[in-house]
Amino acid sequence: xxxxxxxxxxxxxxxxxxxxxxxxxxxxxxxxxxxxxxxxxxxxxxxxxxxxxxxxxxxxxxxxxxxxxxxxxxxxxxxxxxxxxxxxxxxxxxxxxxxxxxxxxxxxxxxxxxxxxxxxxxxxxxxxxxxxxxxxxxxxxxxxxxxxxxxxxxxxxxxxxxxxxxxxxxxxxxxxxxxxxxxxxxxxxxxxxxxxxxxxxxxxxxxxxxxxxxxxxxxxxxxxxxxxxxxxxxxxxxxxxxxxxxxxxxxxxxxxxxxxxxxxxxxxxxxxxxxxxxxxxxxxxxxxxxxxxxxxxxxxxxxxxxxxxxxxxxxxxxxxxxxxxxxxxxxxxxxxxxxxxxxxxxxxxxxxxxxxxxxxxxxxxxxxxxxxxxxxxxxxxxxxxxxxxxxxxxxxxxxxxxxxxxxxxxxxxxxxxxxxxxxxxxxxxxxxxxxxxxxxxxxxxxxxxxxxxxxxxxxxxxxxxxxxxxxxxxxxxxxxxxxxx
Numbered sequence: 001x002x003x004x005x006x007x008x009x010x011x012x013x014x015x016x017x018x019x020x021x022x023x024x025x026x027x028x029x030x031x032x033x034x035x036x037x038x039x040x041x042x043x044x045x046x047x048x049x050x051x052x053x054x055x056x057x058x059x060x061x062x063x064x065x066x067x068x069x070x071x072x073x074x075x076x077x078x079x080x081x082x083x084x085x086x087x088x089x090x091x092x093x094x095x096x097x098x099x100x101x102x103x104x105x106x107x108x109x110x111x112x113x114x115x116x117x118x119x120x121x122x123x124x125x126x127x128x129x130x131x132x133x134x135x136x137x138x139x140x141x142x143x144x145x146x147x148x149x150x151x152x153x154x155x156x157x158x159x160x161x162x163x164x165x166x167x168x169x170x171x172x173x174x175x176x177x178x179x180x181x182x183x184x185x186x187x188x189x190x191x192x193x194x195x196x197x198x199x200x201x202x203x204x205x206x207x208x209x210x211x212x213x214x215x216x217x218x219x220x221x222x223x224x225x226x227x228x229x230x231x232x233x234x235x236x237x238x239x240x241x242x243x244x245x246x247x248x249x250x251x252x253x254x255x256x257x258x259x260x261x262x263x264x265x266x267x268x269x270x271x272x273x274x275x276x277x278x279x280x281x282x283x284x285x286x287x288x289x290x291x292x293x294x295x296x297x298x299x300x301x302x303x304x305x306x307x308x309x310x311x312x313x314x315x316x317x318x319x320x321x322x323x324x325x326x327x328x329x330x331x332x333x334x335x336x337x338x339x340x341x342x343x344x345x346x347x348x349x350x351x352x353x354x355x356x357x358x359x360x361x362x363x364x365x366x367x368x369x370x371x372x373x374x375x376x377x378x379x380x381x382x383x384x385x386x387x388x389x390x391x392x393x394x395x396x397x398x399x400x401x402x403x404x405x406x407x408x409x410x411x412x413x414x415x416x417x418x419x420x421x422x423x424x425x426x427x428x429x430x431x432x433x434x435x436x437x438x439x440x441x442x443x444x445x446x447x448x449x450x451x452x453x454x455x456x457x458x459x460x461x462x463x464x465x466x467x468x469x470x471x472x473x474x475x476x477x478x479x480x481x482x483x484x485x
Contacts, residue, residue: 053077053159055126057112060260061119063252065210065290067091067245070119071129074112075157081108084154085115088132090248093140094147097154120206128259130160131176135168135252170244170251170276174269177254183269194270199285204264211249211286212293213242214345222298231421235291239281246290247275292463295421297345329401333394340391343381349417351395353426355402356415357433360480362445365437367396373436406481412474420463427460449476 057074067090075082081104087096102108115121133151140147155163166172178184183191202208221238225231239246251272257265271286281287338348358365374395375388382388405414417423434441434454446454453476456469 051078053157055129055158056108058124058126058129059112059116059119059121060124060129060132060256061121062205062207062256063090063249064207065212065249067249068095069132069252069256070115070121071124071132072112072115072121073126073129073158074108076105076108077157077159081105082157083108083111083115084157086133086136086151086154087148088136090245090252091139091143093136093138093143093145094133094151097148097150099150099153099157122256122260122262124256124259126158128256129158130163131166132252132255133160133163134166135173137163138165138167141165170247170272173248173251173255174272174276177251177258177265177272178269183266184273186270191270191274194267195274195279196285197264197267198271199289201264201267201286202289208289209293210345211290212297212345213238213290214294214297217241218294219298222295232291235294236282239287239291239294243275243281246287247272250275250286292424292461295425298347329397333397337391337394337398340382340387340394341378344378345381346377347425349422349425350429350432351398352402353416353429353431354433355395355399355429356406356426356477357430358399358437359403359406359484360477361433361437361440361484362442362480363440363485365440367399370433370437371396403481406478409478412470415474415477416470418470424460424463427457431457431461450480 054076055073056076058071060071061069063069069088071086071088073084075084081102083100083102085096085098085100086094089095100111102111116123137147155161183194186194218235218238221234222231225234250268254265254268254272257268271284275281275284275287334348337351341348341351358370371392374392378388378391382391412418416426453473456473
């Protein structure tokens with residue numbers, strides 16, 4: 001070793017002692033023990049903190065469909081202020097961790113408020129953050145993963161010097177969420193009511209948009225089917241192989257929600273416990289949502305990307321009868337757009353529904369407004385700025401093409417998919433455009449037909465739409481496009 005143990009600084013000694021509990025490899029632990037014994041023999045002692053850090057605020061995102069969770073803490077130690085941020089990932093442990101110094105209390109408050117807003121985060125507690133980190137350490141150990149190096153900085157900044165791995169199976173986490181066993185003590189009927197309430201989670205928790213399967217195994221389950229019924233059946237079979245993963249997602253969210261004093265926490269506890277005990281996934285509403293969202297994440301094989309071109313879309317609605325020049329948007333362009341959308345978990349039917357919603361809003365939505373929405377959705381997942389330019393060009397091209405179809409009175413099959421699953425995805429994209437630009441969708445502008453079509457689209461998202469309603473939807477879309485102001 002280059003540094004004799006007798007010369008080991010106290011801070012480094014403290015860090016090595018802490019790291020020892022995070023290491024599972026026996027050879028590494030023996031080497032660390034040798035350093036510790038030598039340092040103790042030569043009188044090295046762990047430093048004593050004169051000021052105990054104060055954690056002013058803790059916010060945490062809910063756990064997404066990949067098992068990821070962000071926790072941020074606003075911490076003060078004397079006159080020093082900082083933000084400590086960690087990324088936890090189910091199956092990997094502590095994936096990232098870092099500390100950001102803050103120049104003032106105002107800057108600190110502004111930064112954590114921004115993090116909370118961006119992640120739709122919940123207010124949590126220091127105890128919860130400590131426990132979540134302990135679980136993540138144990139999770140990482142079980143999979144042979146070392147925590148991010150920055151965790152040491154977080155631990156020291158937050159005063160979590162006694163942080164140790166804590167076994168975190170589903171039973172442990174469910175117990176931590178409901179230590180008094182209140183949910184378990186409820187009648188079967190009452191527990192069933194809590195489980196059925198999971199049907200409403202997608203309406204209340206934006207993170208639910210990420211609760212889907214998007215892997216080679218899930219794609220195989222879909223693509224190997226020969227009929228719609230067999231596809232649905234095979235995908236339920238695939239979800240059964242993923243029962244433990246999704247049960248853990250809901251258990252971890254239960255612990256967070258209970259720490260945040262959110263009433264829905266009891267619902268998550270009930271669902272996690274029931275799934276852990278073998279409840280039929282088809283009798284669990286939120287798993288129907290996962291099932292449906294997974295189809296949305298599935299796309300067909302993609303072709304090569306299309307070269308970027310000079311495309312424009314007007315910032316004002318052209319007068320009736322005036323048509324802008326529309327470039328082709330055929331199979332080649334569709335494949336190129338499909339490929340670029342995939343990293344953001346968006347399918348072409350969803351994008352077509354979204355663009356149709358823009359084209360048929362009662363009031364014209366300027367492209368400068370909806371392009372920002374698209375940018376926020378896809379930019380983070382693109383590999384390069386070149387890809388960003390390509391996807392924006394293709395989406396503008398697709399928007400103009402969709403507008404042309406509506407103005408030309410295209411048949412139903414050109415405006416939206418006939419397949420119930422793809423139509424459900426298309427309807428979700430349409431409703432997303434509606435919800436994202438509500439000022440252009442005033443209730444007064446809808447009328448009886450508009451309200452009926454809204455109900456139709458909402459039913460479609462739940463796979464409840466009847467195919468005989470397609471002509472009415474087609475006529476309404478064309479009429480809406482023509483009336484757009």
